[in-house]
Amino acid sequence: xxxxxxxxxxxxxxxxxxxxxxxxxxxxxxxxxxxxxxxxxxxxxxxxxxxxxxxxxxxxxxxxxxxxxxxxxxxxxxxxxxxxxxxxxxxxxxxxxx
Numbered sequence: 001x002x003x004x005x006x007x008x009x010x011x012x013x014x015x016x017x018x019x020x021x022x023x024x025x026x027x028x029x030x031x032x033x034x035x036x037x038x039x040x041x042x043x044x045x046x047x048x049x050x051x052x053x054x055x056x057x058x059x060x061x062x063x064x065x066x067x068x069x070x071x072x073x074x075x076x077x078x079x080x081x082x083x084x085x086x087x088x089x090x091x092x093x094x095x096x097x098x
Contacts, residue, residue: 032064 029037031049038045044054045063075085086093 031067035059035062035064 034049035045038048038056039059041048042056042058044056046052046054047056075082080088082093086095089095
């Protein structure tokens, strides 16, 4: 259901079940926070995070919960070690391992 009135920070925090104050002071939400924010705004997480148009579908199960398994599967399909993926993504093998 689309939102038809402007949300203030309290409304957004309540809809997303967060109290983080994003949009104030230039804070950027982590990927695991984008999903509840997108749901609260009736937007796809891809649109909110990256500006990529995707059809909004309300989710009852977190897509974020499956991220580690998807990352591991894709990394293995492309034959990247954790270290190589860390280097390619300008992070680290420890970051990729999480």
